């Protein structure tokens with residue numbers, strides 16, 4: 251017996267859903283913050299490490315026309331432990347929009363001159 255996804259109707263529905271998802275991503279990417287690099291953070295408690303994207307203005311020393319903001323030395327891990335930068339800035343080969351679900355430091359637009367990048371996960375608003 252064929253699985254539903256292997257039938258012409260199943261395949262048509264799959265391709266339709268894929269096209270819609272691609273369109274939603276392309277449309278969300280138009281407004282998404284752009285990142286110029288990454289930093290790796292590692293948790294001191296559980297040892298997990300992961301990449302944090304850097305939005306324009308965060309750790310770029312004014313290269314994208316915004317006042318420079320540093321990243322925090324310590325951010326919270328999912329386990330509750332303290333995670334610390336272990337890489338310094340790793341520049342991207344291609345600057346790009348942050349992707350849905352990607353972790354990154356958002357530029358703090360409060361105007362506070364002592365502001366840091368804000369540890370965030372990018373989720374575009376549903377339209």
Ligand SMILES: [Zn+2]
Pocket residue numbers: 293294295296297298327328329330331332
């Ligand atoms: Zn942890």
